[in-house]
Amino acid sequence: MKILISFFTFLAVLLCSHTGYAHALWIESSSYGTLNQSHEVKVYYGEFATNERDQVDKWYSDVKDFSLMLHAPGKEPVKLQLTNKGDHFSGSFQPTTAGTYFLSIVKAAKDLGGKTKYEFSSLVPVVVGKSATLDYKAVKSPLQIELLGAANAKKGQSVQAKITSFGKVVPQAKVSVFSATGWGKEFVADENGILTFDAIWSGPYVLEASTFAETAGEHEGKAYASAWQGSTTFITIK
Template sequence: MKILTSLFAFLTVLFYCNSSSAHALWIESAPHGTVNQSHDVKVYYGEYVTNERDQIEKWYSDVKDFTLLLYVPGKAPVKVQLTNKGDHFSGSFQPTEQGTYFLSIVKAPKDLGGQTKYEFSSLMPVVIGKSSKLDYSALKNPLQVELLNSANAKKGASLQAKITSEGKVVPNAKVSVFSSTGWGKEFVADANGVVTFDALWAGAYVLEASTFVEKAGEHEGKPYASSWQGSTTFFAVK
């Protein structure tokens, strides 16, 4: 059985290493926190499923010049100060009240990939105090992954996420589910932008939604023929 498990993990990693999907930008933080206690945040760029975390100096174009915003319940978002740690950025915030906080990044690099415009984003909820339903209504990023029932996810549970763009659902979006075990699987959202998957293992997970559109435009003074968006979210399963 151990041999079969190892072979499965190897084939999974091999598949994603050879896939044409772009690198992803993702936020890592504890999904739950405590009032008046410092809460640590990290930002990585690479391939989560293969534990590939690129050195910041090798990040694509000017991706490293992103801004991390913290959405505090009932208040305007604030910028989180970050420190370069070599293969990631590190920062923290101190919540002063209970509720659901959101960490958000949206970054469109100045350089095109051939004739394609890229946009990387990440959105992560942090529940401070008592657990409550995750409310994404105040956030309308160009592409975002919304967890529907993962605030207190447990191993073996059936989980759901909704893909939206500026507040509207994105039907048939491609969604990859990655576990810290090295497991990964690709899904397609339904007509309501919802994807359903099972939490097979305990530990950390990253969900990445992506869209690709062949539509011409201009970015940073340069014409492009198509655009790609990739958005992630991070959560934990007990």
């Protein structure tokens, strides 16, 4: 099946001549953790669908200087310590209470792409103990993808997600869904920011949402005329 070109790539081709801007930043982690056991986390930059995982020293601008925050139930977020593994960063945390933990990144690249400001983000839930639904109220990013229902699903089931910005829905948001098989498809969320897709294959998926606005401002002492945001989440289909 023909691989869908990422919406990130589409925007980058239109906006600038540097293909590096097309890449996404994503967190990989098991959707479920175990009390008092180390839980591994990895962060990649590249193109998930085509298994392009850039070497850290090739990441665009200063994206590699991101902070990975852990939001534990009822606690203030803390920064996780990470190790450069060549083509990704690796870290871990040990959950000590049951509940839903969130791993989040929000990183605006220091350098502009022409006159465009680029902001990369990622948000992944980790459920510890029994939990029927995911509660995203504790996390409000500039752009985020919220999984509705369980943190994972079974092959053949429908998966729903909601796109929000600082807690408010983003209507008609464009979202690309990618499977590790190389399959991909672009969706448009409804007026409530919700999209639905069928989990055709088992294994990991990455969802990518993006927005682009002709909004002027200043970033790192440089004027920009437009702003792009890209956000991802990671889910494993059983």
